[in-house]
Each structure stands twice: as structure tokens, then as C-alpha cells.
Amino acid sequence: MKTKNISKISSAVLLVGACAWLWGSPTPATVSDTASVRETLQKVGVRDIDAGPVKQSFVLDGATRPYADTTLFSNNAGDLVEILVKSGDSVSKGQLLAQVENATQKAALKRAEADLKNAQSALERARKLSASGALSQATLDEREADLERQKETLETARSSLDQTRLLAPYDGVVVDIPANQGERVSPGDQIIRVADMRSLIGDAHVPQARVADLEVGQAVTVHFPDGKSKEGEISHIAPVADTNTRSYPVEVTIPNETGSLRAGSTVSMVVNHFIESAAVIPQEAIIISDDGAPGIHYVTEVGEVGFLPIDILSSTDKGIVVSTPQSSLTLMVGDNHLDRHRQASWPPPPAVGRA
Numbered sequence: 466m467k468t469k470n471i472s473k474i475s476s477a478v479l480l481v482g483a484c485a486w487l488w489g490s491p492t493p494a495t496v497s498d499t500a501s502v503r504e505t506l507q508k509v510g511v512r513d514i515d516a517g518p519v520k521q522s523f524v525l526d527g528a529t530r531p532y533a534d535t536t537l538f539s540n541n542a543g544d545l546v547e548i549l550v551k552s553g554d555s556v557s558k559g560q561l562l563a564q565v566e567n568a569t570q571k572a573a574l575k576r577a578e579a580d581l582k583n584a585q586s587a588l589e590r591a592r593k594l595s596a597s598g599a600l601s602q603a604t605l606d607e608r609e610a611d612l613e614r615q616k617e618t619l620e621t622a623r624s625s626l627d628q629t630r631l632l633a634p635y636d637g638v639v640v641d642i643p644a645n646q647g648e649r650v651s652p653g654d655q656i657i658r659v660a661d662m663r664s665l666i667g668d669a670h671v672p673q674a675r676v677a678d679l680e681v682g683q684a685v686t687v688h689f690p691d692g693k694s695k696e697g698e699i700s701h702i703a704p705v706a707d708t709n710t711r712s713y714p715v716e717v718t719i720p721n722e723t724g725s726l727r728a729g730s731t732v733s734m735v736v737n738h739f740i741e742s743a744a745v746i747p748q749e750a751i752i753i754s755d756d757g758a759p760g761i762h763y764v765t766e767v768g769e770v771g772f773l774p775i776d777i778l779s780s781t782d783k784g785i786v787v788s789t790p791q792s793s794l795t796l797m798v799g800d801n802h803l804d805r806h807r808q809a810s811w812p813p814p815p816a817v818g819r820a
Contacts, residue, residue, distance in 0.1 A: 510798040516744040525734045527669030531660035539650040540628035548646040556633040567629035577622040584615040637661040667717035676713045678738045686735040745784040750798045762797040
């Protein structure tokens with residue numbers, strides 16, 4: 466989408482000027498014994514406005530964190546017999562990082578494997594005897610049930626052994642190792658912390674007045690304190706405002722393929738969004754309606770005074786940037802007390818009834 470430069474719009478606004486004459490129902494011009502009345506004319510300035518798409522930017526201050534950050538805990542009591550990595554190491558998903566003492570779990574697994582083998586042999590014998598009529602159906606059913614129980618016991622033993630082994634949950638980097646090899650650990654003790662640094666998340670809070678300008682997938686330029694910049698995109702906008710700040714938490718995903726960006730840094734995130742129809746107008750053209758809404762007076766298609774609500778977007782040295790639903794209009798400047806639907810004309814009509 467092509468956008469108009471704001472300075473060009475403001476130049477167009479400021480270069481075109483004229484005067485409009487407004488008239489309405491007869492109103493008393495003077496008070497006299499004869500109570501004579503006349504039709505009065507009111508002189509105001511007008512300017513032609515051309516609106517168009519405008520790019521607006523605003524800055525969100527925030528901080529970065531890893532895309533994922535996981536602390537691995539001990540699931541068993543025992544000695545931490547092995548730590549196979551050190552802080553800063555890159556790891557792959559499923560890689561063995563540390564091992565807690567597992568002699569008891571190994572012995573339990575060995576017994577479960579032997580018991581399962583015995584149960585399988587017992588069921589095979591029972592089926593042969595049942596086929597020859599030498600074994601009841603109830604006994605055969607019992608042997609089959611025993612085999613299923615032994616399978617479950619074996620799975621439990623394997624799971625218990627797996628819990629003594631701490632594996633990388635994803636491709637990432639070892640961030641911290643709070644535990645020491647050889648020490649006694651208990652269930653819940655922190656062993657190793659791993660982070661996924663292939664992307665960072667920039668966290669920020671957006672004011673209520675700005676949240677409508679954002680959408681998931683929107684591009685964001687992230688500026689780091691060391692001067693680096695990276696393009697990211699909005700990945701999440703909270704549906705509910707923070708009850709303390711009345712602002713909306715927003716997450717920006719920042720690619721970090723080379724791992725050169727560090728998490729925990731403060732950042733400034735520049736968000737660009739486009740206003741479909743905006744223009745620059747003089748500050749004195751803005752009026753406030755009876756219900757407190759900002760707007761402007763303009764000449765309607767039928768030549769009457771109209772009131773058009775506007776959204777004030779920003780200010781420049783050329784004037785005030787506002788959004789307007791109309792692509793072009795004739796703006797009235799110089800009098801905030803115009804009655805709507807009064808007729809407008811320019812150049813000024815003949816001086817009939819002019820004071």
C-alpha cells in the first residue's frame with residue numbers, strides 16, 4: 466500500500482486557503498424600538514484537505530527473555546552421580562545431561578523383566594493344557610491376567626529408571642547448574658536449567674488507547690542497548706488488561722538464529738501501523754462537541770456546515786495529525802460556534818444584509 470508522506474499532506478493543507486460566508490435564519494443584529502431584523506453573514510476561513518494513508522509509529526519499552534526456559538528437577542532421592550554438561554553448552558533434545566543414582570531402579574527393572582518372562586512361559590503352558598482339557602478356563606484366564614500385570618510392572622520399572630536420567634527437553638543452551646556432582650539430592654531439587662535461545666520473547670505493556678492498533682503477526686523493530694536492531698513480530702496480545710496498570714501485555718517474537726542476542730536485556734520496540742485516511746490540520750480547526758468528542762466543522766456536499774468526529778493521532782511542526790473517514794473535504798477554520806446546517810458559500814455573495 467502506498468502511503469503519503471505527512472509533510473506532503475500538511476503542505477497541501479497549509480497552501481490552500483479561502484473565506485466562506487455563512488448565513489442562516491434571520492437574527493437580530495441590533496436592539497431598537499422598531500425591533501428591526503436582518504439576515505447576518507459570518508466570515509470564517511476554509512482550507513481544502515486531502516487525506517490519505519499515513520504510517521504512524523510508537524515505541525514500547527520492554528525486556529527480553531528466552532523463548533523457553535526450563536529447570537530440570539530431581540525426581541528421586543539419591544546421589545547425583547553424573548553431570549555431563551557445563552554452563553553455556555549447546556544441547557540437543559533428548560540428550561542425557563545428568564544422572565541420579567539408580568541402582569535400586571535398575572534392580573527393580575531386572576526383576577520386572579524376569580517376572581514378565583516367567584508369566585509368558587506360564588501362559589504358554591496353560592494354553593496347551595487348556596487345549597487338551599487338562600486346565601480350566603478360569604485358570605487360563607488367571608494366567609492371562611497375570612501376564613498383563615507383569616507388563617504394567619515392567620513399564621513402571623522402566624519409567625522409574627528414566628526418572629533418574631535428566632534429558633534436554635529441546636534444543637537449547639545450558640543456562641545454569643545449581644547442583645554439584647556427587648551430592649545427595651532429593652525429589653524437587655533443582656539440577657540443571659536449559660533455555661531455548663533460537664528466538665527471544667520481548668515483553669511489553671500496551672496502553673488501552675494503542676491496543677487496537679496492534680495485531681498478531683504485525684512487524685516490530687526491536688532496538689537493543691548495544692545498538693543492534695532486529696525485526697520481530699507480535700506473537701501474542703493478552704485479551705485481558707493488567708488489573709494494576711490497565712494496560713495489555715504483549716509478546717514479540719525475535720529471531721535469534723545465531724544466538725548473538727542475549728536474554729534479559731531492556732529493549733525499545735518500534736511498532737508501525739497504517740491509518741487508512743489521515744491528514745494534517747491546523748490546531749485551531751479542532752473543536753469539541755457538546756458530548757466532549759473532538760471534531761471539525763466542514764462544508765457538506767449540499768453546502769451546509771457539518772460536524773465530523775476525528776481521532777487525534779499525533780502532532781507535528783506542521784499541525785495535528787488526525788484520522789478522518791473522508792478522503793477530501795473543505796475544512797472551516799476560525800470559529801468554533803457555528804450552527805450546523807447553516808448554508809455556506811464562497812467567494813462571498815453580494816453584500817445583501819451585511820453589516
